[in-house]
Amino acid sequence: MNLDKFLYNLHYETAKITPPDWEVNWEDAPLPYKLYTTDLPEVELTRNFSDTHSPSTHPTLADLSQFLWYSYAITQLSESYLSMDSVETWMTYRRYVPSGGALYPSEVYLYLKLQEIPTGIYHYNAAHHSLICLREGNFDEYLDHALGNRCDMSKCFAAVFVSTFFWKNFFKYHNFSYRLQGLDAGFLLGQMLEVGKRKNFATGVYYQFLDGAINHLLGVHEDEESVYAVLPLSIDNEMKWFEDIKNVQITSAKLCEELETIHHQRYMKSKVVRPYPMLLKMNQACMLYALTNDKKRPINNDSSLLVKVPQTNDLIHSFSKACKDRYSPGQDFVLKPLQFETLSNLLNDLTLMSHYRNDIDQDLSLLTSRVSLRFTSYGVVGLSNGMYEVCNSTHEIKQISHGDYRTTQQDGLLSDFVNMAQIPLSFNFSGSNNHYQELYGYRGHRIQHMETGILAHKLLLASSLQSMNGHPVLGFDVPWYDELFQLRKYESTSLLQIPIGYHRPLARLQSRLDM
Template identity: 35%
Template sequence: MKTSQVSFDVNLFNLQYHPEKVTPKDWTVNSEEQPRPFKTYRGLPSVRLDHRVPDALGPFVRSEPGLFERLSALLWHSYGLTTMNWLTKASKPEEADAKSLTFFRRNVASGGALYPAEIYLCLKGFQGLSAGVYHYDPKGHRLVLLREGDMTQYVQEALGIEFEEVGSSVYLLLTVRFCKNFFKYLNFSYRLHGLDTGVLAGQLLTLLKALGMQATVHYNFVDQALRHLLNIDSHEETVYAVISANAGQRLKSRENKKETADTLADRLPPVDTPVCEENRRGDYSMIVNLNNQAECETVESFKRYKDTQNLRSAIDGQATVRLTERKKPVDLLQASLDRISPGERFKLSELRFDTLSNILTHHGLDGIKNDVIVNRNVTETIHVFFYAHHVEGLAQGYYYVDRECSSVRLMKKGDLSPLFQQGLTRKNFNLHQVPLVIHLTSAFCEFVSSVGTRGYRILQMEAGMLTQQKQLFAAGFHLGAHPMLSYDAGFLERALGLDDLEQTILMQIALGEYKPLLRLANTLF
């Protein structure tokens, strides 16, 4: 695919196909420019969440926890600090010091373990919590109060909807802070912002559903109105998605109110929320410009998308194999704790066919809607393909997953490991040692051309949600799953026939058994 064929900002195309074009050739990572890993507010009241976090879902749900306990478990298992890690890299005997890396681990993956996303909550009706707007502080597992009072009506108006709510409700506002990963990835961090936020959203949605709280994802909202609510600067941080959860009460939509950023902000006074900041800012001009292009200034500027592509009929598979229908139960909390990205530590072993079936068909997001993609659940505009290198009962080859028929179709037969290895832009993986490689794809150019720059962020978030699902359920079967972006998308799409289907690879995931990682971990719960 050529840049002349796209009708949107060429930077979005380059982020997907030519990431080297958005990063200066002479640039190197300067770890001294890394900002603090946490956003910390000064002098604001806070509420400690329940530190008795459960490690298994079944017993916790059967104990009939209250809303406060469920919220505590949700936030900790989604974004809390679970372990302190010391990762040792191989060094030569003559070297005096072994190379090591120290970092906090959370239950969701993040590029470089930098976690650029932040969680804010607008809630009411939770015992032990005043109605208001809060920021989740993961290092203290606490909520910091930014605004006191019931702001749920304000959020609804910024979303262009109105709910008739009963009792308790919570809105999770997911933002991205540019400084968190810009020092390492520069402008490529824009792609990671959507993916990381999507992974986090996928974890939150999966656990909300498991904890009995109905949820909906909102990609449409009046941006400046929500930034005003949170008192964040668009040159440093912006809102990517909102998750509404009504704690089991049925949502009833009412007539929309047509609001603008100015009319909403005028009704809400500014608030002082001092943050412990460092005077380290990069040149975020490209990121800010893309976010400005994606901005919704009024409810009328919201976009909808109807997916009319029938990929199933376009794929002429050589053979169709039914997936195993029997699903093995997976404890989501334990799987969250066990999730691992093995890096180069994969080892070749045969993947059982029923395990493959479970990983492909298990979906903790079934029935959850978003407000952009018409008549589809979240992630259903993302398609799944995979290369079976060493899977029980499956011929080696590249397959399409037909979710409607719960089957897989062989598209290209043979040992494709050399092709996948050649497709890596960084040779830090040996894909000959991986039994399964998953591709998450979409009609990227059509979607972004239709929805605009905001559509780019949405696709990355949807791909991030599905990435989280594959990692989570792989962990449920004691397997590692490593998301990777160091692949030549154009080369692989042409070689595998995806180009003819107008599909773009959004994510590549290596999956299989792994050797022990060279690291020490100290549990923080």
């Protein structure tokens, strides 16, 4: 299967990318976290956390510990029933970020320059909330080159690398895992951006870098894992982000010659790892061997009937509480009256969280410059039932049509894992149906899904701030939803759906690790 056909089937004919006889071997499932078995230096991180995130002027190991805890630590053990009438249960390891099937294919690595520990490359051990030192040394210049000389690493105290470990969710979802992996990386980046903001860390997301050089630095094997994004952290107010690429000719191969190869043994539990050739083929096609300074961007469409959303100036709610309260309801949504003020607060919080610095815009742009957001409403007091488009740049919502769309959306789901009749809001995330391939090649698909994940996670946090929750859904008929949300005329396609509403407690046993 060629790559264009693979991406088409991935979105529009998903049955064609997974063998009909595919069976999930749960007995041989991988761990949802990576463990190194090589005897490597380990740095224990503190578990003493306050409920507030005081800004840092001189980052310490304790600040980093809090950043990692709120970003990607295992914060809850949950035992849930397989269904409402089942006595069978399964155990999951939950974090503050969502993940398809709670499988968490992303891994976190860091380049750290803190006084308390040796400067070098570390892996975040989420299972033990600790750091594993993989390689000591100062790699400022190496990373400057790997990022296309667009980041002054000497002014950063850390850089975070978000990778994808392919087998961690391929074992369940087969090739469909490719879409989930990009979204999962985006969910994690969205959380890190919000935690960093509350720690007063300046952040910027690099989607474009020399993949081979970064993977070589971390010692990851590209046949099983690859870095998707780099997030430098700084407290230097004078730092300039994403400067034009300088005329320095350097390749991944040349950079890799500067460092010895490291091979640290790791444990993932699975005894049999089935092949995933299409994921490796897609990852290889995404690799960058040269960087360009192309600032072209897709164009958004906008028009008529607008509803003004009252605007406030800051996030006044508890971020920590929003993290702890967030989870993905299924059949436990409960339809209750939803005030327009609550919707306004949700959209206001989302707008305030939707600015982020990245190497595509090269400024603090709204996420909705590339990922469009529409929603259907039912039973919102003070707002007509219908379909709306979110116009974050003007803090307005544009009415597209009137009506009750709950049944139509239910009919478009591939499985009845949520009850749309009990949901007042359902958000549709859409973007270019060619996934910006003309701008970024096959990497455009990956970037598009990471940006969708970032915006989606910010919406989930905004919902949790309003005592509601959302359920990210990929199991829907994409052509059906594209028609419903009137996307075809804009050459856009549905990337994710998130129903949002109130809910009753889920029938499960849980043990919190964040008390």
